[in-house]
Amino acid sequence: MSTLIETRPAQRPQDVFAGDGRSHVSRARELTYAQAIQEALAIAMEADERVFLMGEDIGIYGGAFQVTGDLVQRFGTERVMDTPISELGAAGVAVGAALTGLRPIFEFQFSDFSTLAMEQIVNQAAKLRFMLGGAVSVPLVMRFPSGSGTGAAAQHSQSLEAWFAHVPGLKVVQPATPYDAKGCLLAAIADPDPVMIFEHKLLYKMKGEVPEGHYTVPLGKARLCRPGRDVTVVATSIMVHRSLAAAEELADEGIEAEVIDLRSLRPLDRDALAASVKRTHRLVCVYEGVKTLGIGAELSASIAESDAFDYLDAPILRLGGAECPIPYNPELEKAAVPQTPAIIAAVRNLVRGRR
Amino acid sequence: MAVQEMKLREKSAPARVRVVVEEAAPPMMPVIYRRLSAESLRQALRKMLLIRRFEESAEDAYMRGLVHGTMHLSIGQEASAVGICAALDPTDYMTSTHRGHGHCIAKGAQVSRMFAEFFGKEDGYCRGRGGSMHIADVSTGNLGANGIVGGGIPIAVGVALSMKRQKRSSVVVSFFGDGANNEGAFHEALNMASIWKLPVIFVCENNGYGMSTSSDRSTAVKDVAQRASAYAMAGRIVDGNDFAEVAQAAFDAVERARQGGGPSLIESKTYRIRGHSRSDRNRYRTKEEIEAWLARDPIGAFERQLLRLGFITTADIDAIRADVEREIEEAIAFAKASPAPSIEELTRYVYSD
Numbered sequence: 001m002s003t004l005i006e007t008r009p010a011q012r013p014q015d016v017f018a019g020d021g022r023s024h025v026s027r028a029r030e031l032t033y034a035q036a037i038q039e040a041l042a043i044a045m046e047a048d049e050r051v052f053l054m055g056e057d058i059g060i061y062g063g064a065f066q067v068t069g070d071l072v073q074r075f076g077t078e079r080v081m082d083t084p085i086s087e088l089g090a091a092g093v094a095v096g097a098a099l100t101g102l103r104p105i106f107e108f109q110f111s112d113f114s115t116l117a118m119e120q121i122v123n124q125a126a127k128l129r130f131m132l133g134g135a136v137s138v139p140l141v142m143r144f145p146s147g148s149g150t151g152a153a154a155q156h157s158q159s160l161e162a163w164f165a166h167v168p169g170l171k172v173v174q175p176a177t178p179y180d181a182k183g184c185l186l187a188a189i190a191d192p193d194p195v196m197i198f199e200h201k202l203l204y205k206m207k208g209e210v211p212e213g214h215y216t217v218p219l220g221k222a223r224l225c226r227p228g229r230d231v232t233v234v235a236t237s238i239m240v241h242r243s244l245a246a247a248e249e250l251a252d253e254g255i256e257a258e259v260i261d262l263r264s265l266r267p268l269d270r271d272a273l274a275a276s277v278k279r280t281h282r283l284v285c286v287y288e289g290v291k292t293l294g295i296g297a298e299l300s301a302s303i304a305e306s307d308a309f310d311y312l313d314a315p316i317l318r319l320g321g322a323e324c325p326i327p328y329n330p331e332l333e334k335a336a337v338p339q340t341p342a343i344i345a346a347v348r349n350l351v352r353g354r355r
Numbered sequence: 356m357a358v359q360e361m362k363l364r365e366k367s368a369p370a371r372v373r374v375v376v377e378e379a380a381p382p383m384m385p386v387i388y389r390r391l392s393a394e395s396l397r398q399a400l401r402k403m404l405l406i407r408r409f410e411e412s413a414e415d416a417y418m419r420g421l422v423h424g425t426m427h428l429s430i431g432q433e434a435s436a437v438g439i440c441a442a443l444d445p446t447d448y449m450t451s452t453h454r455g456h457g458h459c460i461a462k463g464a465q466v467s468r469m470f471a472e473f474f475g476k477e478d479g480y481c482r483g484r485g486g487s488m489h490i491a492d493v494s495t496g497n498l499g500a501n502g503i504v505g506g507g508i509p510i511a512v513g514v515a516l517s518m519k520r521q522k523r524s525s526v527v528v529s530f531f532g533d534g535a536n537n538e539g540a541f542h543e544a545l546n547m548a549s550i551w552k553l554p555v556i557f558v559c560e561n562n563g564y565g566m567s568t569s570s571d572r573s574t575a576v577k578d579v580a581q582r583a584s585a586y587a588m589a590g591r592i593v594d595g596n597d598f599a600e601v602a603q604a605a606f607d608a609v610e611r612a613r614q615g616g617g618p619s620l621i622e623s624k625t626y627r628i629r630g631h632s633r634s635d636r637n638r639y640r641t642k643e644e645i646e647a648w649l650a651r652d653p654i655g656a657f658e659r660q661l662l663r664l665g666f667i668t669t670a671d672i673d674a675i676r677a678d679v680e681r682e683i684e685e686a687i688a689f690a691k692a693s694p695a696p697s698i699e700e701l702t703r704y705v706y707s708d
Contacts, residue, residue: 084543084546089509089542089547093513095509095510095513096513097517099498100448100514123502123503123506124510131481131491132481132489133480133704135480168705171706192707
């Protein structure tokens, strides 16, 4: 089971570079999450003429979060293509291009705007291969800047990844580090099926070690971020960092939390989670999307249905988004999604047997 | 004008449609026929007859329980499908609609594999996973019928972008109905095709109704073709039941697209003789209206025109009809004999293997 989990991949680049013919070992530097994505885009476009970018204001403006930055100067407006504000139509254009030999990478300006394009994503991109009995494939990558914490209120702060993860035919990933942001994107571009990448907006400026050159992070594999014996905290995206911060504080109290970065919602690494729960006997799920009917429900059910259930010493706990839209007021906004103190309190109570 | 009655089909199949036709004026050869050989005109007639007999036979098969679900028949719209596709090469692409059987055959699909798909069999174009509403034949450039009104229109624009980017000479036809012209996808797609000058031909088959709601009640403009002007492209109205008129517009638009002149919108005014789908009780239109359109049956009109112009003889027509009948019978036999998909493969094709 432990082979399914990579331990701190950025510190052992020689291991994670294996498995892809074009990969090569290179030294790691510090890059921001946004820079790591931009580097992956540039590497992919350099290597493959078929790869091109589409999105709103990704050209001369550089993207709302400066992820594409100056790429238009390097690759031109045909390959860094500004679209009209037509999310549905532009998503359909990406599907058509992917069906016939190109490799589009589509940026939603905010993940919220993908609601305008659900038809093309859910009815077309996800289903065309199946509906046509395998006669086509849709090698499409879509990037979704998502999450709260920027004061942008209810229509620019959502975490909708669970919606997409409910659709067979899509792959859904949530890289939490600059290393994974680059590696997952390069894996997604090489993938023959539609891959949806959810990038938390607060992570764009986060720095981390990123090797130069091409490498991939396998889609569908969780990552063990911190080993611990007392409780498994499984988290996604920015919640990985809040869970790690919580684990540091809990360690001072003598509680050793094991933190797992789920990384991918579909495929879901059920084995990695079950293996961890068998070691720790307790499970806490932390995610930003609305708690009810969200990722935590699936993770909990996955354990309840597996032989790991017999190892549980406590009920499974979920910490997710509040049952409301994301509010504007900064204190309300913070209260609407899990924060580090709430994770600490929940884990402490669970381990100490107080609920 | 003299009025005569004619049977649509050979006596081997019971006539279901009784058609009243009007004698036409003296023969005038459509200009487009100078570009088409006598053989290609005969092939066009054959395709129209094949579509008609395919759909009538599919309807029969549905009644006899061989077809699951529903289907949307294009009986009465054959000249539109065949006229447009007459201007296309096998390497050109097409996106189609829920009423897509005619488009599929017109682009070159085999009716045997179409029947197999309708019967849910492994030899079907979609291995029994798609059925009538997702019928496709990628080998002839047909990227598929679509269950979502307007769903194929932006996809066609993406295919056209792909052709332009790869410097391929292929063009793309996007078929849709009058209902789809009120979808946002239609407007977004036309705008993008125009700003990027893409080789795509938008073909609105206006059959008067989006399910039960007439164009008059649903569409602010009188003609869908008017909407082309909002996107700075050529818009053209054709009689969708007149093969020559449709083909002429198609050749013109395809030529423009291939030469880098950008997109066009063709509105092909036609009529579906059958209801929207199997659930249609025909409460929203009159018997008189349907009969008036039956009198304008595109296949009868095309046959009479080819006879008058000397492109074909009655014996040729009889031979074509007999040949179509044989093809349909063999196709149904093939489809019945085809194996069903394996339950073990239920989730195959969700992702690439």
